[in-house]
Structure formats: structure tokens, C-alpha cells
Amino acid sequence: SQKIEQNSEALNIQEGKTATLTCNYTNYSPAYLQWYRQDPGRGPVFLLLIRENEKEKRKERLKVTFDTTLKQSLFHITASQPADSATYLCALLSSNTGKLIFGQGTTLQVKP
Amino acid sequence: EAQVTQNPRYLITVTGKKLTVTCSQNMNHEYMSWYRQDPGLGLRQIYYSMNVEVTDKGDVPEGYKVSRKEKRNFPLILESPSPNQTSLYFCASRPGQGRYEQYFGPGTRLTVT
Numbered sequence: 293s294q295k296i297e298q299n300s301e302a303l304n305i306q307e308g309k310t311a312t313l314t315c316n317y318t319n320y321s322p323a324y325l326q327w328y329r330q331d332p333g334r335g336p337v338f339l340l341l342i343r344e345n346e347k348e349k350r351k352e353r354l355k356v357t358f359d360t361t362l363k364q365s366l367f368h369i370t371a372s373q374p375a376d377s378a379t380y381l382c383a384l385l386s387s388n389t390g391k392l393i394f395g396q397g398t399t400l401q402v403k404p
Numbered sequence: 405e406a407q408v409t410q411n412p413r414y415l416i417t418v419t420g421k422k423l424t425v426t427c428s429q430n431m432n433h434e435y436m437s438w439y440r441q442d443p444g445l446g447l448r449q450i451y452y453s454m455n456v457e458v459t460d461k462g463d464v465p466e467g468y469k470v471s472r473k474e475k476r477n478f479p480l481i482l483e484s485p486s487p488n489q490t491s492l493y494f495c496a497s498r499p500g501q502g503r504y505e506q507y508f509g510p511g512t513r514l515t516v517t
Contacts, residue, residue, distance in 0.1 A: 324504050335408075335494050335508030336447070381447070385504055391462065392437075392506065396446035 294319040298382060298395040305372060306403055313367040313398045315382030320393070322384040325358055325365050330379045330397065339380075340367075372402045406431045408509035410495050416515045417485055425480045425512050427495030433507070434500030436478040437462070438470065440491040441511075447494070453478055454500075485516045 297316045305311050315325070324343055328336035342349045342358045342365070349356045355368040369376050379397040386393060408429045417423055429436065437452040439462075449462030453472040467489055469481040478497075482489060495509040 326505065328506075333511065335496075335511050336506075338505040338507065341505055391449060391452075392504075393449075393463075394439075394447040396444070 294393070296320070296382065296384060296393055296395040298380075298398045300396060300398070302399040302401055304401045304403065307373060309372055311369040311372045311376070311400055311402070313380050313382075313400065315365040315367070315395055317363050317384055320363075320384050320386055322360075322386060324385040325356075326383045326385070326392070327354075327356055327365075327367050328381040328383065328394075330381055332379075336381055369400075372400075374402045374404050376400060377402050406507075408495055408497055408507050410493075410509040410512050412512060413510060414513050416517065418517055419486055420484050423482050423485060423514075425482075425493060425495075425514070427478045427480065427509060428476050429478075429495075429497040429507070430476065431497060431499070431507065432475065433497035434475075435498045436472065437496045437498075437506070438468070438478070438480045439494045439496065440464065440489075441494060442491050450480070450493075485514075487516050490514060490516050 295318045326341045327339045330336040340356045342356050353370045357366045379399045381397040382395045384393050411426045434455050438450040439447045441447045448464045450468050451470040453459045459470050493512045496506040498506045
């Protein structure tokens with residue numbers, strides 16, 4: 293069956309460190325992978341999109357990698373700040389169905 | 405301001421009483437979707453629309469209806485709500501034309517008793 297897995301356990305890190313979140317998938321052929329940020333009680337906010345033929349994408353302190361062989365994406369926040377505390381969702385756009393499928397999200401807590 | 409709006413933001417209703425949640429976007433986006441978000445299940449797509457008068461089922465369409473008569477509006481209709489439809493609902497839009505980032509509304513928290 294098709295699955296997208298994100299670490300359900302919260303990630304707690306110290307301010308200034310690099311946070312690394314993982315998104316693994318099985319039985320998908322994603323054309324694109326996206327990362328969103330969601331704050332409690334609010335709608336997700338788009339952060340980055342990476343295509344299947346791209347290895348890495350950066351935006352300010354954010355970096356996303358996409359390994360279609362390992363079926364995994366890593367999301368990095370460098371020099372993390374308490375304001376980065378939120379839930380981060382990965383989402384795949386399936387090239388088979390054209391649908392966007394979301395993972396359950398990983399909650400990041402950055403402590404001062 | 406470019407945005408997706410939803411109304412109402414909070415709604416408590418009783419089983420069987422028809423309701424509509426409105427969604428509107430002012431970005432001239434082609435695609436619009438409805439999602440529900442439940443603890444442990446994440447975001448699941450209910451319905452989506454590729455353009456005016458074109459809609460299709462998502463992963464959990466049972467008990468819901470949608471319509472897309474105008475490009476900017478995409479209402480979600482619950483003809484006979486049941487308690488298992490208690491959830492947090494999000495409307496989203498995306499530009500189309502090779503752009504895939506989604507813009508989400510603020511959410512509607514629905515409770516069906």
C-alpha cells in the first residue's frame with residue numbers, strides 16, 4: 293500500500309542548531325515533493341517544492357533534499373530559532389494520480 | 405491581500421442539519437481543494453476542482469458535496485452531517501499552469517453532535 297511517513301515524535305532541539313526532519317514514502321512515483329509549515333489552529337503554509345530530478349533546494353535557512361532511490365526527503369532548518377517551532381508537513385504530488393498526498397507531520401520545538 | 409477565506413471559522417451543529425462551508429480565493433487560481441484534518445490521520449483530501457464546473461473526488465468524499473460555479477468560490481456541502489464528520493476543514497487553492505504550491509485557508513472547526 294502507499295504510505296508517507298514522517299516521524300510522529302516531536303523533535304526538540306536547542307536554538308542555533310540544525311533541525312533535520314525526515315519524510316519517507318513507499319509505492320509512490322512522486323513528480324514533486326513539497327514541505328509546509330503549520331502552526332496550531334492555522335492552515336498550512338507552503339515553504340518549498342522540489343522536483344523528482346532535483347537533488348537539493350534551498351531557501352534562506354531552509355534546505356530540502358530529495359532521494360528517489362531511497363524514497364526519502366530531508367528538510368533542514370539551519371541556525372534554528374524558537375520562532376521555527378511548528379509542525380512541518382511533507383506532501384507528494386503523485387505522477388500517477390495527480391493528487392497531493394500529505395504526511396502526518398513532525399512537530400519541531402526549538403528551545404532558547 | 406492574496407488569500408483564501410473560509411466561513412464560518414467555527415460551527416457547532418446537530419446530526420442531519422444541512423450545512424455549507426464557503427471558500428473563496430482572490431488569486432484567480434484554477435485548482436481548489438477541500439481537506440479535513442484529524443489527529444493521527446493528517447490532512448486528507450475530500451474533493452478537488454480543476455476549473456469551473458470540473459470537480460472530482462479525493463480520498464474521503466463520502467458524505468460531502470461540492471460545486472464550482474465560479475472560479476473564485478468552492479463551497480463544501482454536508483447534506484446530512486454526522487458526528488464522524490467532526491473535524492478541522494481546510495480549503496486550498498493552487499495556481500495551475502505548472503505551479504503546484506497550495507495556499508490554504510484559515511480552517512473551519514466543525515462539531516456535529
